[in-house]
Amino acid sequence: MASTVLKLEGIEKSFGGVRALKGVDLEIGAGEIHCLAGENGSGKSTLIKVISGVHEPDAGWIEIGGRRFTQLSPIEAISLGVQVIYQDFSVFPNLTVMENLALNMELMDKRAFMNYRRARSIASRAVAQIGFDVDLDERVENLSVADRQLIAISRALLQNSKLIIMDEPTSALTKKEVKSLFSLIKELQSRGISILFVSHKLDEVFEISERYTILRSGENVAKGSTTELDHRAFAFHMTGREFSAESYRPAGPRGEPILSVRGVSLRGCYSGISFDLAPGEILGITGLLGSGRTELVETLFGITQPDSGTIEVRGLPAKIRSVKDAIRKGLGYVPSDRLTEGLFLPQAIDRNAVIAVLDRLSNGFGFLRRKAVAETTLRWIRELSIATKDPSLPVRTLSGGNQQKVVLARWLANDLSVLILNGPTMGVDIGSKYDIHALMRKLASEGLAIIIVSDDLPEVLACASRIIVMREGAFVRELDPASTTESVLGELSTGVA
Amino acid sequence: MKNEQAEVALPLIRRGRDQNLARLLVMLGVVFALMAVLRPEQFVTPANFGSMMRQFPEYGIMAIGVSLTMITGGIDLGVVGTANLSAILAAKLMFAAVPRGAPPEQALPYLALAVLVALACGLACGAFAGLLISRFEIPAILATLGTQQLYTGIAIGITNGRPQSGLPLLYSKIGNTEFFGLFPLSFLVFLVVAVGIAFLLSSSRFGMYLYMLGTNSKAALYAGLGNTSILIRTYMLSGLLSSVAGLIMMARANSAKAEYGAPYTLQCVLIAVLGGIDPSGGFGKIVGVTLAIFILQFLSSGLNMFNNISNFYRDVIWGGVLILVLVFNRLLSQRAERRAARRGE
Numbered sequence: 001m002a003s004t005v006l007k008l009e010g011i012e013k014s015f016g017g018v019r020a021l022k023g024v025d026l027e028i029g030a031g032e033i034h035c036l037a038g039e040n041g042s043g044k045s046t047l048i049k050v051i052s053g054v055h056e057p058d059a060g061w062i063e064i065g066g067r068r069f070t071q072l073s074p075i076e077a078i079s080l081g082v083q084v085i086y087q088d089f090s091v092f093p094n095l096t097v098m099e100n101l102a103l104n105m106e107l108m109d110k111r112a113f114m115n116y117r118r119a120r121s122i123a124s125r126a127v128a129q130i131g132f133d134v135d136l137d138e139r140v141e142n143l144s145v146a147d148r149q150l151i152a153i154s155r156a157l158l159q160n161s162k163l164i165i166m167d168e169p170t171s172a173l174t175k176k177e178v179k180s181l182f183s184l185i186k187e188l189q190s191r192g193i194s195i196l197f198v199s200h201k202l203d204e205v206f207e208i209s210e211r212y213t214i215l216r217s218g219e220n221v222a223k224g225s226t227t228e229l230d231h232r233a234f235a236f237h238m239t240g241r242e243f244s245a246e247s248y249r250p251a252g253p254r255g256e257p258i259l260s261v262r263g264v265s266l267r268g269c270y271s272g273i274s275f276d277l278a279p280g281e282i283l284g285i286t287g288l289l290g291s292g293r294t295e296l297v298e299t300l301f302g303i304t305q306p307d308s309g310t311i312e313v314r315g316l317p318a319k320i321r322s323v324k325d326a327i328r329k330g331l332g333y334v335p336s337d338r339l340t341e342g343l344f345l346p347q348a349i350d351r352n353a354v355i356a357v358l359d360r361l362s363n364g365f366g367f368l369r370r371k372a373v374a375e376t377t378l379r380w381i382r383e384l385s386i387a388t389k390d391p392s393l394p395v396r397t398l399s400g401g402n403q404q405k406v407v408l409a410r411w412l413a414n415d416l417s418v419l420i421l422n423g424p425t426m427g428v429d430i431g432s433k434y435d436i437h438a439l440m441r442k443l444a445s446e447g448l449a450i451i452i453v454s455d456d457l458p459e460v461l462a463c464a465s466r467i468i469v470m471r472e473g474a475f476v477r478e479l480d481p482a483s484t485t486e487s488v489l490g491e492l493s494t495g496v497a
Numbered sequence: 498m499k500n501e502q503a504e505v506a507l508p509l510i511r512r513g514r515d516q517n518l519a520r521l522l523v524m525l526g527v528v529f530a531l532m533a534v535l536r537p538e539q540f541v542t543p544a545n546f547g548s549m550m551r552q553f554p555e556y557g558i559m560a561i562g563v564s565l566t567m568i569t570g571g572i573d574l575g576v577v578g579t580a581n582l583s584a585i586l587a588a589k590l591m592f593a594a595v596p597r598g599a600p601p602e603q604a605l606p607y608l609a610l611a612v613l614v615a616l617a618c619g620l621a622c623g624a625f626a627g628l629l630i631s632r633f634e635i636p637a638i639l640a641t642l643g644t645q646q647l648y649t650g651i652a653i654g655i656t657n658g659r660p661q662s663g664l665p666l667l668y669s670k671i672g673n674t675e676f677f678g679l680f681p682l683s684f685l686v687f688l689v690v691a692v693g694i695a696f697l698l699s700s701s702r703f704g705m706y707l708y709m710l711g712t713n714s715k716a717a718l719y720a721g722l723g724n725t726s727i728l729i730r731t732y733m734l735s736g737l738l739s740s741v742a743g744l745i746m747m748a749r750a751n752s753a754k755a756e757y758g759a760p761y762t763l764q765c766v767l768i769a770v771l772g773g774i775d776p777s778g779g780f781g782k783i784v785g786v787t788l789a790i791f792i793l794q795f796l797s798s799g800l801n802m803f804n805n806i807s808n809f810y811r812d813v814i815w816g817g818v819l820i821l822v823l824v825f826n827r828l829l830s831q832r833a834e835r836r837a838a839r840r841g842e
Binding site (some may be wrong): 299300301326340343344345346356358359365367410 | 507540542700701702705708709712713715716717719721723779780
């Protein structure tokens with residue numbers, strides 16, 4: 001193997017009670033395209049942040065360009081030639097292309113004032129490196145996702161990078177954009193730059209990378225050359241179980257629709273959306289980030305009001321003006337960002353679990369019935385097998401999967417008719433993911449109507465009784481999961497056949 | 498099974514935070530001992546305790562109001578303005594309705610009405626601040642800086658800045674009643690408020706909403722707590738308590754004035770922070786706040802007994818203590834976080 005750019009050995013990192021990395025090794029050669037794969041919650045992001053100096057590892061060491069470190073600062077990492085392109089690209093949408101490109105250089109040079117002539121020359125040099133044709137004075141917020149990514153890449157190249165880490169670079173790209181990204185990656189490789197490509201999509205891993213490292217629950221489970229890897233082995237390493245194509249068929253709709261959506265539109269988010277949902281159904285809504293999927297379900301839950309269209313609950317027109325209205329109509333919503341939208345992190349587990357049902361756990365004067373609160377908490381901790389010894393501990397001490405169960409408990413403790421889950425297993429360990437899937441099926445079989453919003457296509461295929469694909473704020477097509485595949489869903493979401 | 502039940506039966510009693518109470522008790526003891534040793538013949542006297550009991554209820558009640566708003570992650574800097582405006586309205590009504598030298602049985606209903614008007618004024622002042630903060634999403638610190646100025650301005654406008662004295666005798670007579678020859682009415686009002694609010698926070702649905710909203714307002718939105726209504730109600734409660742404080746101030750001074758109690762604003766914030774209310778919201782108890790009130794009153798009364806410490810230094814002392822407490826709390830919470838991280842491994 002050629003000389004090594006980056007070598008990690010025995011990296012450990014814990015957050016609160018959660019061991020995110022349990023002694024991970026990683027080695028990347030010069031000019032190598034290396035894939036770091038692993039499911040959500042496997043520790044990939046933590047590992048990247050250790051390499052880029054954001055997190056200080058608890059144990060282990062990092063070797064970059066022959067120098068060994070037990071910890072790095074972000075500045076050191078950059079000066080050693082390590083650049084990270086995060087999923088959000090870390091660009092400033094309100095600034096122009098030029099400003100975005102030149103800002104870091106100016107900061108690195110510790111300049112107090114911005115010189116626009118110098119900035120323009122830096123910026124034009126940056127885009128020229130990758131032959132990227134863009135108006136330097138355009139505001140970044142007006143550019144496409146793919147262009148923003150190219151800006152992030154050009155910016156990274158300005159810093160004399162030896163290793164560029166791309167965190168799930170394809171998650172919001174169309175097929176065509178993915179193709180051009182890949183040819184750019186090859187081009188960078190030919191200049192001797194190493195790429196660490198972080199992904200959980202196996203097709204991409206096979207197409208682009210030469211070597212791979214797979215993480216699961218914060219541990220190395222496999223590494224080697226991509227040519228020696230097959231789909232089956234990849235899936236096994238990722239999930240830790242043999243894939244018996246989950247042949248779950250939901251019982252399907254029972255009786256009259258409980259929720260009917262008729263032509264709802266919200267300017268700039270989605271338009272003309274109609275569908276019915278009956279008890280016992282699990283409706284999967286999938287689409288790329290920005291396809292309007294989250295905005296749509298948040299309207300159902302009363303967070304936003306549609307500009308037009310009607311929503312019916314149990315056949316009666318329903319005005320859902322607030323979250324309280326939605327809850328009264330029997331809706332529950334598990335938001336996509338558990339940490340900022342779902343949980344009150346420093347507050348106790350029990351408080352987090354009962355907060356939405358306090359009306360039922362208090363007396364007529366608004367005082368809490370302690371016994372009822374304790375019983376409800378205990379019941380849902382048992383029922384959802386939430387792993388905790390003491391419900392008065394802060395909810396942030398729980399693992400991702402258990403945290404998600406706490407959010408679920410909050411709604412299940414209510415009399416629900418419709419449960420909406422946005423990214424139900426994002427950042428959740430495999431075991432809990434399995435539990436949550438099983439729970440959704442059980443709830444559906446008991447007559448709950450469920451909507452899952454997810455871009456985890458295998459999840460949608462495995463759980464939904466019906467799938468709707470969204471693109472650019474509209475429903476593209478409705479599909480039967482029994483007769484469709486991941487690649488069909490992927491093509492419909494991106495709009496490229 | 499039995500054990501588990503017992504353990505989960507008391508989940509709403511928070512552990513760990515009690516360190517704060519222990520710290521405050523020690524601090525209270527130290528301040529008391531210091532004053533008792535340095536000024537024994539002045540500090541440890543029934544007269545001094547009597548005068549302290551008449552002093553702290555007015556700002557103590559406002560400090561409890563400020564604490565409530567800080568638990569939601571906000572702050573109420575308008576308490577003093579609300580107190581004075583409420584008192585002035587009550588005074589105006591008394592002047593208008595009760596003729597000089599009227600017999601008690603004639604004055605009493607109007608006094609009661611004046612008190613009600615003051616309380617209603619406090620509620621309205623709080624509702625307006627809450628509306629600005631929740632509906633118009635103005636940061637609480639700015640919104641209430643504005644209301645403080647506004648309410649004080651209105652109060653000056655109504656009175657031309659003059660003290661409103663010459664209240665019916667009955668008012669100050671009732672206001673300065675001492676029970677068992679020892680406890681002034683204002684002290685008992687403070688006790689009722691402190692115990693009532695402590696109970697509200699620890700045992701009511703509204704109390705839990707306050708803590709949760711203060712922890713993460715976005716999660717509160719998604720949990721359907723009804724953020725707007727909670728915030729408005731919180732500031733109304735703070736306004737109500739302020740008007741109670743205003744009525745007490747009026748009884749003690751036997752007059753009302755737009756600029757009474759100006760230094761109380763900072764003092765209330767200091768008390769809340771010292772008492773363990775997390776300035777970023779979500780945590781803190783009234784017991785702690787009450788201890789902080791006592792600590793401050795001991796300090797304040799004690800300092801009065803040193804002739805060579807000018808009153809001008811008072812601001813330096815209060816400001817200094819506030820900053821010290823903030824820094825100290827920050828350091829403590831950092832240490833607690835590191836410990837939690839280590840324990841997690």
